[in-house]
Amino acid sequence: MIAQPEPRRKRWIKSPLPDTPEQQSFIQHLVQTLGISPILAGLLVQRGVCSFDEARLFFRPDISHLHDPFLMQDMDRAVQRLTMAILRQEKILVYGDYDVDGTTSVALFYGFLRTFYANTDFYIPDRYKEGYGISQAGVQWAADHDFSLIVALDCGIKSVDRVAEARALGIDFIICDHHRPGDELPDAAAVLDPKRDDCSYPYNELTGCGVGFKLLQAYCIFQNIPVGDLYNFLDLLAVSIAADIVPITGENRVLAYYGLKVLNKTSRPGLKALIKIAGLNRELDINSVVFGIGPRINAAGRIKHARAAVQLLLAETDEEAEQAAFEINENNNSRRQYDSSMTEQALAMIRGNEELVHAKSTVLYDATWHKGVIGIVASRCIEHFHRPTIILTQSHNKLAGSARSVPGFDVYEAIEECADLLEQFGGHTFAAGLTLSEENLPAFQKRFEEVVAQRIDEEMLTPMIKIDLTIDLDQIDGKFYRILKQMAPFGPQNLQPVFTTEAVYLAQQPIIMKEKHLKLILRQKGSDNTYTAVGFGMAHYAPELSSQQPFSICYQLDENTYNGNTTLQLMLKDIRVAEL
Incomplete structure (x- = not known):
């Protein structure tokens, strides 16, 4: 079982409200021309969508908007x-x-x-x-x-x-x-x-x-x-965009938008088999790919050989695809087991060393760790100790490492400062890979910690929730959610909106699900309406909540379908009992 992060207080970072005269003018223009609420118009202006034409491009991406490849x-x-x-x-x-x-x-x-x-x-x-x-x-x-x-x-x-x-x-x-x-x-x-x-x-x-x-x-x-023949392959491109965590802006937004359309009606046997074995029984979005399809494709190369993933994606019959998907899913189950045990070991190494507990970075090495899972374990460690992290293992008489970072910190540049201690390195702002000799490990750990400590802001070391707007619960209805959904595909630089609502009360006692999840029925003063909220891994908040005490929540909106009935629910990201 994967270790759950310790309860930690998070920073709520509220996006600047579009409150300049020019921004207010944009909001009024969008309200009038699109027939939407000022809240939704404000969300669009926050994302740089300020005119009817920009909104049309945003809500209705067109394949003709792709740039000239030449x-x-x-x-x-x-x-x-x-x-x-x-x-x-x-x-x-x-x-x-x-x-x-x-x-x-x-x-x-x-x-x-x-x-x-x-x-x-x-x-x-x-x-x-x-x-x-x-x-x-x-x-x-x-x-x-x-x-x-x-x-x-x-x-x-x-x-x-x-x-x-x-x-x-x-x-x-x-x-x-x-x-x-x-x-x-x-x-x-x-x-x-x-x-x-x-x-x-x-x-x-x-x-x-x-x-x-x-x-x-x-x-x-x-x-x-005919370029339309090529567009039939956009389902594969949508999977790459989702799994590689690139910005869902500009050309990527157009490609993801059309790619998801192709993916949701794909006739590609390999992807159909993956969707089935992952239990994805609703319309696929970026999150479905990130958490359902991506890890299974990745598992082929992490546990055995990635050629199997390509063969699955190129499978020509359902029978061939289902067998390949089964084997890849078994690889993914093995990956989960490695992930869980290695994460526990890594966290124990940090907690057992006072210097590591208080460091600004994490660099851990164990020769027995599975190379294919070290990047995942780096991300798990960040969930518990929010700081740039590198997990290393032995590979071909060298140390191979995978680095992950926290929002705002460029881990690639930090690694680049240690280039003289490395055999090779490469990657992005938030993820990188590196290779070094074992004798250079102590010097690298010391140098990397010094570079991070010098460059990182203290605030970056505290988990952050970026909040778009503060709203009242009664402002949420079916139309509001339908328009919100049209802002998809969501992803980096076009994240699913996060809202806060203040002074909410319990309408009934909290419900604990599976000993770790939280379900709340909420109301706001002056309203008889109630709203269901779910917080995964948030059962620890239950003792702090009472029907007499108001608190603040931050959340995203989602639909829940049960017994054929679909209702809106709040997906909690954090709760604050104090500081209303």
């Missing part, structure tokens, strides 16, 4: 090289990382490419034997099997040496990546990465799968292939 640096070179390879009947290898973004990238690119070109195959590196990125073994495999072009997806931007080795063997690379480049770009036929300093593409938060999609979109345009 605006991306090197796109013309990439399309020319891909075109040449197909005309010459060269063997093309689609190479991807072993996580969800990488495997969906390969399934999308290879799956679409083979609809009109047969001389192709795909390759996923072994997490444990080859590690992250372009591997020497992968390049050699391509050479041994006479491939002359490798399309690398969700990796490759820092693989300068491997690309040089491939070129010496007569193999070209097209790199489709979205990670930060190093000081030197690989000498590839084309390097597609919107985070390149010299790339003026209008949107730089695409996933690796998204960059691969843009290459195929450009190829379709160049070859007059």
